[in-house]
Amino acid sequence: MAISIQKFEEQGGRLKTDDIDFESFRTQPLPSDVLRCISYMHDIEYQTVMYTRELLMVPAWKDPQFTAFLTLWNYEEYWHGHALGRVLAAHDRPANDIRLAEMRRFNKRYLVWSPALFWLLGHAVRQFPAVHMTWGAINEWTANAAYNRLAAIADHPVLAELLGRIMRQEGRHAGYYASYARDMLQDNRRAQKVTSWFLRHQWAPVGHGDVPKIETSFTTAYLFGSGDGMELIDRIEGRIDALPGLYGLNLVRTGIANSMAHVIETEGFVPQPPVRDGGAGKSLADDKLVLAG
Numbered sequence: 001m002a003i004s005i006q007k008f009e010e011q012g013g014r015l016k017t018d019d020i021d022f023e024s025f026r027t028q029p030l031p032s033d034v035l036r037c038i039s040y041m042h043d044i045e046y047q048t049v050m051y052t053r054e055l056l057m058v059p060a061w062k063d064p065q066f067t068a069f070l071t072l073w074n075y076e077e078y079w080h081g082h083a084l085g086r087v088l089a090a091h092d093r094p095a096n097d098i099r100l101a102e103m104r105r106f107n108k109r110y111l112v113w114s115p116a117l118f119w120l121l122g123h124a125v126r127q128f129p130a131v132h133m134t135w136g137a138i139n140e141w142t143a144n145a146a147y148n149r150l151a152a153i154a155d156h157p158v159l160a161e162l163l164g165r166i167m168r169q170e171g172r173h174a175g176y177y178a179s180y181a182r183d184m185l186q187d188n189r190r191a192q193k194v195t196s197w198f199l200r201h202q203w204a205p206v207g208h209g210d211v212p213k214i215e216t217s218f219t220t221a222y223l224f225g226s227g228d229g230m231e232l233i234d235r236i237e238g239r240i241d242a243l244p245g246l247y248g249l250n251l252v253r254t255g256i257a258n259s260m261a262h263v264i265e266t267e268g269f270v271p272q273p274p275v276r277d278g279g280a281g282k283s284l285a286d287d288k289l290v291l292a293g
């Protein structure tokens with residue numbers, strides 16, 4: 001059964017960072033490949049307000065439960081971006097407003113055509129809520145897995161603590177989306193068919209069109225193209241397979257393979273992350289409501 005907004009709002013809120021020692025990165029800096037992933041994640045977290053702009057174009061804007069979720073979700077993602085910006089700033093890398101002002105020049109699609117497209121899809125495709133909720137669950141699962149993998153690769157205690165807190169909120173977001181997706185797809189063959197079509201033809205790792213394509217490709221290939229990252233993707237595929245009518249899409253694996261090919265074509269190779277003991281997969285949040293740290 002779908003998680004109520006009352007249940008969702010009981011937990012979560014602003015990410016707690018007052019006890020995170022961001023200055024420690026000055027004496028124990030992160031490797032450049034890890035910082036490149038964090039830059040991408042920073043950009044995507046902050047981009048949630050743009051996704052909200054699109055989602056407010058669908059007829060569900062009239063539903064107060066839907067707008068309550070968008071408000072809380074957007075607020076929490078904002079603080080994820082903010083915290084990652086502090087990590088970048090501690091490495092004297094561009095972050096927060098400087099990066100965002102640059103991005104907004106790149107994000108011209110949000111001016112007219114992508115909100116217009118959402119208006120059209122929302123009004124013309126009766127089953128679009130099922131598509132959106134399933135899409136959201138997949139993106140939150142992959143966000144959760146990306147932070148999990150990045151924490152294992154970086155092996156930095158301060159970063160691991162910060163990413164662990166973000167992951168718990170991503171798990172909660174995934175739980176909310178997935179609970180709606182399951183309800184909407186259950187016993188609704190039409191919703192299953194439409195959702196499956198959109199995923200097969202339109203889904204790509206989050207960030208497509210928001211940041212330069214190579215940055216999305218690099219992060220997804222670096223985190224999930226080898227080792228324990230592939231195991232995390234198998235688990236996400238298992239979750240998608242378990243949704244009614246969506247068995248066998250092989251969606252995320254295909255997206256990662258495309259990212260690998262793109263990075264090799266553009267930059268010659270995908271760097272191999274260091275292999276660490278333990279870690280991967282152990283904290284991939286369940287799609288139940290996960291308590292926020």
Ligand SMILES: [Fe+2]
Pocket residue numbers: 045076077080143166170
């Ligand atoms: Fe987030």
Ligand SMILES: [Fe+2]
Pocket residue numbers: 077140143169170173
């Ligand atoms: Fe999230």
